[in-house]
Amino acid sequence: MVIGAVREGLLGVDDPEERFTNLYDRHYRSVLGYALLRTEHGMAEDVSSETFLIAWRRLDELPDPALPWLLGVARNLLAKQWDSRHRRQRLVDRIAALSTSQDHLILDIAEHVVDRETALAALATLPEQDVEAMALATWHGLPPDQAATVMGCSARTYNVRLHRARKRLDRALGAEARVARPHPRPARARLTEEA
Amino acid sequence: MTYPTPRSRKEDDMTDRVFAQLKPGELDELTEDAYLRRRSDDLARAFQTPRSPQRSRRLTMPRLPFLITAATAAAGIAAAVIVVPGLVSGDATPGAPTTAAATRGSQDSQGPQTVDARSFLLAAAVTAAREPAESGRYWYTRERVIQKVTVDEAKYTARVKTLVKEWEARKRELKGKPAELEAANKEMEKKIGELKASPPKVSYAATAAYTEDSWHARKKGDSNRTVGNQDVKITFGSPEDREKWKKAGSPVLREDKPSTGDLDLPLILSIDNPTLTIQSLAGLPTDKEGLERQLRSLYGKSSAKDRVDFAGYLPQTSLDLLRAPLTPGTRSALFKVLAEQPGITSQGEVTDALGRTGVALTSRFTSDGDSFEFRLIFDEESAKLLEYSTTKEGESSPLTRVAYQDTGWVDRLGERPRD
DSSP states (O other), X not given: OOHHHHHHSOTTOOOHHHHHHHHHHHHHHHHHHHHXXXXXXXXXXXXXXXXXXXXXXXXXXXXXXXXXXXXXXXXXHHHOOSSSSSOOOOHHHHHHHHOOTTSOSEXXXXXXXXXXXXXXXXXXXXXXHHHHHHHHHHTXXXXXXHHXXXXXXXXXXXXXXXXXXXXXXXXXXXXXXXXXXXXXXXXXXXXXXXX | OOSSOOOOHXXXXXXHHHHHHHSOTHHHHHHHXXXXXXXXXXXXXXXXXXXXXXXXXXXXXXXXXXXXXXXXXXXOSSOOBOOOSSOSTTOOSXXXXXXXXXXXXXXXXXXXXOOOHHHHHHHHXXXXXXXXXXXXXXXXXXXXXXXXXXXXXXXXXXHHHHHHHHHHHHHHHTTTOHHHXXXXXHHHHHHHHHHHHSOOBOSSOEEEEEEEEEEEESSTTSOEEEEXXXXXXXXXXXXXXXXXXXXXXXXOSSOOSOXXXXXXXXXXXXXXXXXXXXXXXXXXXXXXXXXXXXXXXXXXXXXXXXXXXXXXXXXXXXXXXXXSOOOHHHHHHHHHHHHTOTTOEEEEEEEOTTSOEEEEEEEEEEETTEEEEEEEEEOTTTOOEEEEEEEETTOSSOSXXXXXXXXXXXXXXXXXXXX
């Protein structure tokens, strides 16, 4: 047994079924989480299953780490259906669709008190690829080279997108914060906070 | 100390933290639930599927719903369905029945020119074989898509907002009463869940039509492009439907703004057969027996076979192939394979969504207990694919209707074929 097996659950295992099961257990949720932010539920699950089936067939060719590759396959399946039977949805629309009452309505961070809807509206002004760049970094925790693999671009291009996304989002949020700040910050700035 | 200063790490952190909070909290729950639910099936399905010894051009690969639309319409929020009316170019009357719809009613037996499906396909095979083999850097496609509007997105959003507001008010009332608050939270979750499960439907009949151009690179590594949402046209079933839409606040049914997307990853031509690529098409057999063997093998490994029999799978995979750049030999062989299939019937001459006349060939399949008609329309002279549509049995207009306006090789992104 090798150290690599601990890391990715893949390298040290010879039995393909076992390797695949490890891969699935480790990454299924991430792949589905990614797909859910691009298309509705049933389709997202189907795409995730499909992604792993492709991974099974290509098991011997999987890079390490495998997650960026898996997300890239899922992205491919989602984005490229040649026909229009199932459109990919905008990330920001999916966020809105998946958000429930449990998601805080107010984001209270540092000096910023931002209404969730306003933040989403700010996000909606960004190009889709910029939002995706931020999501890969922030939600999926991928370093730039891996995120670039998912998006099928160079790390440099990815970094440009990420930088631009942060800048634009920051600007949009900053405008909002200036409006919000004259009010003294109430003790329960978060409506969701209980006494 | 003034601008423009490089962004500080701190600023990035702050923005990232705001962004991090936008991640829907429900996501983890959803993925965990799906993981538990699908794991054994997904693993079993994989283990039954042969693994490729190496990356090869063996076209295997599975499944997946051409009919996701039907499967997800029930669960999905943005599920859209497609319908016909008023779509023929130059037809200014909303809801006017098209020739196609009229012809469908008359079925095969009494069309003005009844063409036998088998004879038509065999003739098409000869025509296709005569076409010159062409190539280029990008395979260009222009399609006109018509979708029926089903979910009322504006109303859905408004209802979510109202629910959230109510809940916020309720929470303020219940401050200091944790048990009741907990109950109120549960109630709220339930309401949101119900709303998601059955989103408000539009009360009017409307279709959104748009044009999409796409450029698919022949070489791996070249980027691909799509330009969607062009010439968006909303059509109402009747003036009454338009009034109802106005009363609903005239919501935007489809954004009337072209959207361009460039993608560097290789494209998948067929969701049922995800390994098919522009590159692999050139290696498909050019004889009937070879191609049929290939297709049956594809089907055998595809979990489309869980949903449809080969007769149901073949026409849909054929659609995926026919709109792609096949070699004349493979195209011809495909027509021959189709000619031998039972269950494909001709509806004779019909008019497609763009007003062009062609021969309609129809097959049927069942998915999730519903029966569907799948129709391909071909130009009688050139045997080119003009349109496909899927219609649920018992409904007068198609679920999906896509007309291929132009296809061909070009050398640059953004370029269109001449002539």
